[in-house]
Amino acid sequence: MPSKYVIHTETVPRRFQPLIQSGIIAWEEGCLKCPVCVKTKCVYGVYDHRGLDARQMVESIDNACMNCLRCVQGCPNELIHKSINPEFMAMGDEHWTPNIIASLWKQADSGKIPVSGAGYPGPFSGPGFDAIWTDMSEIVRPTRDGIHGREYISTAIDLGKTPSYLVFDPEGEKAWAKDFSPLLNIPLPIILRIPEFGAISEKTISGWAEAAKRLGTLFSLSTEMSAKIPEGYGPWLLPSISADVEALEELPSGCRMVELCLDDDWHETMKRRGEKSFAQACPTVLISAKVSMAGAMEEKALQLVEAGIPIIHLEGNFRGRGFDDPEKFLKDGIRSVHLKLVEAGIRDNVTLLASGGISMAEHVAKAIICGADGVFMDFPMLIAMECRMCRRCEKGLSCPRLRGEVGRAMFFEQLDKETFEGMGTVEEECELE
Ligand code: SF4
Ligand code: SF4
8 A cells, every 4th residue: 555645845934914804903092001901811912922014014913813802802991893804805706705815825824734624604505616515524534533534545546548447368367458548647636737817937837847746746837838847847747739739749858648728620620630640649648638618518528538538627717617607617517527428438438627716625525526536726826825816917917915025115117007007098288177
């Protein structure tokens, strides 16, 4: 039995104090000067380390406060209040909620496996993955047995077409797989993927390639980006390529898997080129085909598998919804494609991967319950690096998490653009009414 798969982590100091949901307001005026103030009774001692983060102009106690409200309730003159932080509440959107972002920051801070379930205070149902209830308490009870508790669970998955049966020699001693095609085993059902947007430097991209290498998984990115990664990472890169066989010539050295980007004319292209031509040109490289979560995706996935494609990547939008139907969630898309392949009797011939909106650890398990073999993880990597999902970078505006790199300096051109760009052009000598 292989040894347990453990991800080794190291903590590094964060660059910014994270935004928090609420702050403490302590009015000094009118204070009774009690001999034993409620502030000295804070069990977390947050008032003892009171200070100001000058870069962000936030009270240090705001980040340390655990929201027990003991001091708020205990002040005899009602001079201590908790306030909701509007900047926190404005983060992200309805999918990448402020709480999900804050929870990812916390996990990135500690490098620890998220454990929850003891005294869950939230709602019991919601949209998307929140509509799936699971009970894994019989397998692992982290709150009782610790995270590396009782049962050994393999998280490894095979990418590619697993052989349907083995053929034995007449003596029944030797066996081999019929129609053998390349298989790739990764130790966890997660492939890293470059996020759709984000202020991301080349160094960060190389760092993610290194993470994929250390984890033993793959890092999905465009061919152009993969060309910028130093040599030696080819086996851990998963470049997206066009459906031209010539594109195989540009693959990083040692590359083991590629993703085909098929246009609307994909059926004709596949007929013309076919997986066969890829297989002949590069027999050791696994081919995956991306299918967008939109109308007729089940049919497209089926036809691709029948054409010999061993891996289907079902892609939802970055909020985990369909591209043509925002009411359709990734979980529904996975179930629908999975069941179509089961119905056709070819589900075992293909690996089904899913991406889009995977934001929490439980989403990985839930995507697998719905029928996926593995998932792509993208934005959580960016959020772990203090991204707030504000999407300013998409509009060419400055990224708040990078502002600290120039201290509290501001650049006129940038401010000018951010403030006045939306007003359109103003003609010379035009008078305002
Ligand atoms: S609310 Fe609780 S944790 Fe926060 S400062 Fe007051 S006593 Fe401390
Ligand atoms: S914090 Fe905002 S601007 Fe910066 S990478 Fe994230 S989404 Fe883009």
